[in-house]
Amino acid sequence: MSKPFIMDHPLIQHKLSVLRSTGTSSKEFRELVSEIAMLMCYEATRDLPLEETEIETPICKTKAQVLAGRKMAIVPILRAGLGMVDGMLALVPNARVGHIGMYRDPETHMPVEYYCKLPADIEERDVFVLDPMLATGGSAIDAIDQIKKYGATNVYFLCIIAAPEGLEALVEAHPDVKVYCAALDDHLNDHKYIVPGLGDAGDRIFGTK
Ligand code: PRP
Numbered sequence: 782m783s784k785p786f787i788m789d790h791p792l793i794q795h796k797l798s799v800l801r802s803t804g805t806s807s808k809e810f811r812e813l814v815s816e817i818a819m820l821m822c823y824e825a826t827r828d829l830p831l832e833e834t835e836i837e838t839p840i841c842k843t844k845a846q847v848l849a850g851r852k853m854a855i856v857p858i859l860r861a862g863l864g865m866v867d868g869m870l871a872l873v874p875n876a877r878v879g880h881i882g883m884y885r886d887p888e889t890h891m892p893v894e895y896y897c898k899l900p901a902d903i904e905e906r907d908v909f910v911l912d913p914m915l916a917t918g919g920s921a922i923d924a925i926d927q928i929k930k931y932g933a934t935n936v937y938f939l940c941i942i943a944a945p946e947g948l949e950a951l952v953e954a955h956p957d958v959k960v961y962c963a964a965l966d967d968h969l970n971d972h973k974y975i976v977p978g979l980g981d982a983g984d985r986i987f988g989t990k
């Protein structure tokens with residue numbers, strides 16, 4: 782079973798505390814989600830392979846390291862995952878972007894898929910699935926099922942807050958997926974919201990409540 786990577790960097794933790802607070806406006810919330818995603822991207826891409834090339838500086842020729850040209854895709858789970866896209870693209874501007882639309886049925890809390898559009902060559906890419914919230918894990922598990930059906934084999938899941946229940950379910954369903962989160966919270970409440978969490982991420986990003 783692969784262990785999740787919890788990003789305890791002080792900048793991420795500080796931004797996360799502001800994000801959680803009810804006093805944070807939608808504008809600030811969006812900015813913070815994007816900034817946290819960028820910091821998470823920096824860490825999650827730490828193992829990307831490098832290769833040696835020769836360049837010429839103004840002084841001389843030298844050998845230098847560049848990314849080994851592996852292709853990347855980022856796949857936000859709609860809606861809230863959209864908030865993490867710009868932060869990722871700030872660091873990996875050439876990544877392709879797929880989309881998976883999911884919402885949780887308000888009664889059963891089970892994910893319902895309503896949209897899926899992935900890059901045609903997804904099987905050749907390292908795929909970074911984005912969603913700020915991992916609650917029961919249902920949405921992440923179904924999204925990754927779908928992405929694997931299209932042939933992807935190297936999948937990362939980046940969330941800002943995870944609940945222990947969702948993390949356990951995700952790791953059991955997809956033990957090969959590398960999971961990164963900024964916080965592992967306490968538990969889920971009766972409505973399957975993360976405690977203490979930050980409320981409904983989609984509503985806070987888009988100001989729909
Ligand atoms: C939220 C969140 C995740 C999901 C997590 O989306 O963005 O996709 O819930 O819950 P789970 O781990 O229990 O599946 P939501 O269903 O509220 O849809 P929205 O982003 O469209 O608001």
Ligand code: URA
Nearest residue numbers: 916974975980981982
């Ligand atoms: N989805 C959210 O947006 N927040 C939660 O706490 C759980 C699911």
